[in-house]
Every structure is written in structure tokens, then in C-alpha cells.
Amino acid sequence: MENLWPDEVGTTTIVSPVAILREQAELLGEKMKNIVAAEVSSFDSSTDSIIYHFYIVAPTLGNYRYRLFTVSHNVTLYPLEIYVDDELGKEVEAKQEIDDRTGKDYCVITAKT
Incomplete structure (x- = not known):
């Protein structure tokens, strides 16, 4: 039988948000x-959303988490x-x-001066 799947199946290079978050952590x-x-950490949601929290942790302060x-x-x-957080x-x-290499837009978050 002939393979009906397109050549592109399985070649996607999309990096998931959680992979990026874990790498940055x-x-x-x-x-x-x-x-x-x-x-x-993941958060169980009753909606169709997939939710992740990114915590800063201070091991020397009893693993204080923010x-x-x-x-x-x-x-x-x-x-x-x-x-x-609002504050x-x-x-x-x-x-x-806009990324000069790819032409795709992205968001840059910086501290206010």
C-alpha cells in the first residue's frame, strides 16, 4: 500500500513553550x-488552556518561591x-x-527605567 502521509509529517521544528521555560530555568x-x-510547574486547568507557572526559587532561604x-x-x-503579578x-x-533573520514578530519585556 502507498504511504499517504505527506513528507512534512514529523519534521516540525516548533519548540513548545514549556521546553523554552524549562531551558531558561x-x-x-x-x-x-x-x-x-x-x-x-504545570497547573491543572478546567479549561482548554495549558498553563505553566515560572517560579524564582532561593534554595538558601528554605526554597522560598516567588x-x-x-x-x-x-x-x-x-x-x-x-x-x-499586578505589582x-x-x-x-x-x-x-521583528526578528531580522526570520521576519517574525516577538515580544521583548524589559525593566522600566
Whole structure:
């Protein structure tokens, strides 16, 4: 029987939001020599959304945890939504930029000066 699946099946290079979050959590710990670390945890939702919390963790302070932000997306992965605490939201600003290499737009979040 002839294979009816297109050649593109299984060749997708989309990186999931949780993979990016986990990688960045690991890199933060390495950069901070684990004085400050980060954790990503999933949140069970009664909606169709997939939700992850990104925590900053201080192991030397009894593993004190602070939820820095929450990411929510549906089964298609993108676009996604990022939620921050109201007080933290006052300290940062977001702007949309375009990647020169790919032409795709993305969001840059920086501290307000």
C-alpha cells in the first residue's frame, strides 16, 4: 500500500513553550550558581488552556518561591499569553519587535527605567 502521509509529517521544528521555560530555568540556575534558581510547574486547568507557572526559587532561604509569571496556551501552542503579578507589571514594559533573520514578530519585556 502507498504511504499517504505527506513528507512534512514529523519534521516540525516548533519548540513548545514549556521546553523554552524549562531551558531558561536551567540556564538561570547555572548563571546564578544556584544561589537563585527557577522552576516550571504545570497547573491543572478546567479549561482548554495549558498553563505553566515560572517560579524564582532561593534554595538558601528554605526554597522560598516567588511566581514570576504564568504562561497559558491552547493545544496549538502559539500564540500564548503571559500573565504577571499586578505589582510586577508596573515595573516592566513590553514591546513588539521583528526578528531580522526570520521576519517574525516577538515580544521583548524589559525593566522600566
